Amino acid sequence: MKRALITLLGAGALVGGVAVVADPKPDDAVEYRQGIMMALGWNVGPMGAMVKGDIPFDAGQFAFHAGRVAVLAPMALEGFPKSSAAAESHALPALWENYADFEERMKKLEESSAKLAEVARSGDEGAMKSQFGDTVKVCKGCHDEYQEEH
C-alpha cells in the first residue's frame, strides 16, 4: 500500500465536474476498481444472505450495508479510465467498445443503490428485499456483459 500511496501522490484534475486522479497508471486504476468492487461485495454479501434467509433479517444491519453500498457505488466508474483498457484485468473488450452503455449502467447502479439506502431507512422488509433485487440485477447485468468469467 505504501507503493500505491506514493504512486498516487501524483496529479489530480477536475474532469466533467467529477474529481478524478488524472492520468492514473493503468495498473493502479485496475487495483483501485477491484478494491471498490471487493468493498461492494463485502457489503452486498450480508444483505444477500438475509434476503436468501441464510441469516436472520436485521433491518438495522441491512440499512448499514445499504448505506455503505450507496457511498461506494459512485466510486467505481473513475477506476475505469479508457487509458486502462489494455491493462490486465477481468474487463472484457466489450466494455471499452460500449463505454457509453457502461457509464449508463454505472449511473443506474448509483441510482439504484441510493434508492436501496433510502428504502432501507424505512425499515420496510418487503420493500428492502425488493429494491435489493433490483440493485443486484444492475450489478449482474454489467458483470454478465462486461466481465470475463474467472
Add this chain to the structure above:
Amino acid sequence: MKRALITLLGAGALVGGVAVVADPKPDDAVEYRQGIMMALGWNVGPMGAMVKGDIPFDAGQFAFHAGRVAVLAPMALEGFPKSSAAAESHALPALWENYADFEERMKKLEESSAKLAEVARSGDEGAMKSQFGDTVKVCKGCHDEYQEEH
C-alpha cells in the same frame, strides 16, 4: 470479483453496534482491507499533490477527495478481524499484539478525516492543508507501527 461476491454471500452479524461480515475468510478480509486502503490512497494522492504544490490547489476537488476519505476511513477496521492475523498480508505481528492501540488509531483516523471533510467544506486553503497534514500523520503513524516495508 464474482468469486469474492459469491464467497461473501455468506453470513453477517451485528457486533458492538457495527454491522460486519461475520467470520469472513481471512484472505477475503485481507483483500477487502487492501481495497479500502487503495481507495484511500487514490483520494489522498491528489490532495497530497495539491498540498505539495505539484498541481494547483482546487478547493472543490480537495473537498471531493476529503469527502471520499471521510466515508472510506470508517470502513477499514472491519477488514482486520483477529481471525485474519495469520493470513498473508503486510500487517506486522505487532498489530495483533497491540490491537487496542490499533483500534484507537483507526478511530483517530475516522475522526481526523471527518474533520478534514468538514474543514474542506469551508474552502479555507490554509486550514485544509493544515488538517490534511494532521490526517496524513495519523495514516503514517499506523503504517510505520503496524505495516511491514514492502
